[in-house]
Amino acid sequence: MGEYTEQRNRDFMAAYRREMRAMFAKGEEMNVERIIARVVEQEAPGYYVSYRYARRAVGDLMERGVIDRYDGGLRRHSRRDMMIEIGRKCAERMRERGMGLGQALTDVLVSERASSFFMTRAYARQLFYRMGKNRKIK
Structure with a gap:
């Protein structure tokens, strides 16, 4: 599983940014928890x-x-x-x-x-904050 983790993380963050932009465009109230809740329910590009x-x-x-x-x-x-x-x-x-x-x-x-990213909201939240802290993902 480990060899695909970096790609999954990049794809997750890209999905997070897409969801954030979509919510902004619709004028919806945004917060990290709401965006993460939507992203973890979305399809993922692959199985990683x-x-x-x-x-x-x-x-x-x-x-x-x-x-x-x-x-x-x-x-x-x-x-x-x-x-x-x-x-x-x-x-x-x-x-x-x-x-x-x-x-x-x-x-x-x-x-x-994949039908989802197969991760819990808690893990997705940790991933979001860890990725934001490291700023290696663009």
Whole structure:
């Protein structure tokens, strides 16, 4: 997971700035908490996970039947939920297109957007303040 963290952080901050500009343009009241609440619910450009890690995690979830049995809504802030979402998309490709898990996973990781950044508001707040303090992200 670590190798994609920097890109995820940059994408999160870019989404934060876009949301802030959109709220400003609409004349909405802005504060850090409100902006973060909206950003963590938005789609993310990708999953920020390596093929190797996802292959192991999704394969394990499929073997244990978690992907097929899971009927609850995703909380969208845990790594497990992210793997379940990836696994569902892989299972769909495997069923509909006859792909193997490896090919389906590659396709999902390369071409799909994530339904969220898969982080809690508390973590997003920490990230926002840490990134603002470091000012390395433009």
